[in-house]
Amino acid sequence: MSKFIIIYSSVHGQTLKVTNYLAEKLIEQGHQVTTATLEQAPALDEFDKVVLGASIRHGKHTPGLYDFITEQQTVLEQKATSFFSVSLVARKPAKNTAETNPYMQAFLAKTPWRPNLLEVFGGNLNYQGYNAMDRNIIRFIMWITKGPIDANTNVEYTDWQKVDRYAQQLMAL
Known part of the structure; x- marks a missing residue:
């Protein structure tokens, strides 16, 4: 082993x-x-x-x-x-x-x-687990890439x- x-x-x-x-x-x-x-x-x-x-x-x-x-x-x-x-x-x-x-x-x-x-x-995408700045940056990136943008999203990929x-x-x- x-x-x-x-x-x-x-x-x-x-x-x-x-x-x-x-x-x-x-x-x-x-x-x-x-x-x-x-x-x-x-x-x-x-x-x-x-x-x-x-x-x-x-x-x-x-x-x-x-x-x-x-x-x-x-x-x-x-x-x-x-x-x-x-x-x-x-x-x-x-x-x-x-x-x-x-x-x-x-x-x-x-x-x-x-x-x-x-x-x-x-x-893992968990908007509630991010600080405000990270949440907004990630939501913007997700919007551009056609990912989930709902602020309550918590999805494990x-x-x-x-x-x-x-x-x-x-x-x-």
């Missing part, structure tokens, strides 16, 4: 939810799993497999993600690794793969790290069967 670490960056909690779900699935199969935020990540040397997950906020992954990758580049290149991204854009069928998701493509253009496995998941398949792929790394 493998020793995993899943390091995440989550703004509104959906990336953390995916992280915890993955950890549960991996543990059920007998793997050891540690989860940590980017800021609290321990040394990676003791782990066989490293998974990074990050959400999109205002069209970008957090700058701390790129800082972490730069600092850990040498270790990441020596491990089995994966990266997953969580965004509302991934709710759309034409943008729900690593190859078609613009945020994943922007990520790959911005970093020299090439994980063994890439994945994207739809996020994460495809949990896809997350299950991803967990299986992680075990096979």
Whole structure:
């Protein structure tokens, strides 16, 4: 069995939810799993497999993600690794793969790290969980992209069967 670490960056909690779900699935199969935020990540040397997950906020992954990758580049290149991204854009069928998701493509253009496995998941749209500024920005973006704009909307776009398949792929790394 493998020793995993899943390091995440989550703004509104959906990336953390995916992280915890993955950890549960991996543990059920007998793997050891540690989860940590980017800021609290321990040394990676003791782990066989490293998974990074990050959400999109205002069209970008957090700058701390790129800082972490730069600092850990040498270790990441020596491990089995994966990266997953969580965004509302991934709710759309034409943008729900690593190859078609613009945020994943922007990520790959911005970093020299090439994980063994890439994945994207739809996020959660919960207007009541956002501050006023974020709510208005996201509603405007949703209006432009023909998504839901009702201020009471709370829709989870994460495809949990896809997350299950991803967990299986992680075990096979």
